[in-house]
Amino acid sequence: MDDARQAFVVGHDRRGHKKPHARRLVPAVVKHQPRIEASADKSPRRFKRAVTDSGSEIVARPDKPGVSNLLDILSAVSGSDLGTLEDGYTGKGYGALKVDVAEAVIEGLRPIQARYAELDADRGELARMLDRGAERAREIANPVLAEVRERVGLVGSVS
Numbered sequence: 001m002d003d004a005r006q007a008f009v010v011g012h013d014r015r016g017h018k019k020p021h022a023r024r025l026v027p028a029v030v031k032h033q034p035r036i037e038a039s040a041d042k043s044p045r046r047f048k049r050a051v052t053d054s055g056s057e058i059v060a061r062p063d064k065p066g067v068s069n070l071l072d073i074l075s076a077v078s079g080s081d082l083g084t085l086e087d088g089y090t091g092k093g094y095g096a097l098k099v100d101v102a103e104a105v106i107e108g109l110r111p112i113q114a115r116y117a118e119l120d121a122d123r124g125e126l127a128r129m130l131d132r133g134a135e136r137a138r139e140i141a142n143p144v145l146a147e148v149r150e151r152v153g154l155v156g157s158v159s
Contacts, residue, residue: 052098053066058092059071073101
């Protein structure tokens, strides 16, 4: 990664532009992988703290971006259209919407969390899946790379 970063910085300098800070060009590799299962515990609190708009009407409109965002999330997770959701919240407050959004998101994440736990528990199978995916990617990429090498006049085989 450092070679790619340096190549970019040097190439940038040769064109006469100011040398930018390397970390802004290429983000650092993430060393900590977030745990999917941890997000479900915090979701209700996060949604309860979500910014809402002035007034009490629960409708998706440009002048109500906070409520619109919550309704969009609920619509995406539940599969309900916005009009139906808006009608369902007539006379209800923002608190009810936030709780429903949190519950729907947690339910939507449940199968993803279960699959993640399943894969995480069997590291050998996970490694085999990654190897199969890498092999498949090579099968697709190698003919393309060979054609590119041929067209630009590079000699040598692609591994």
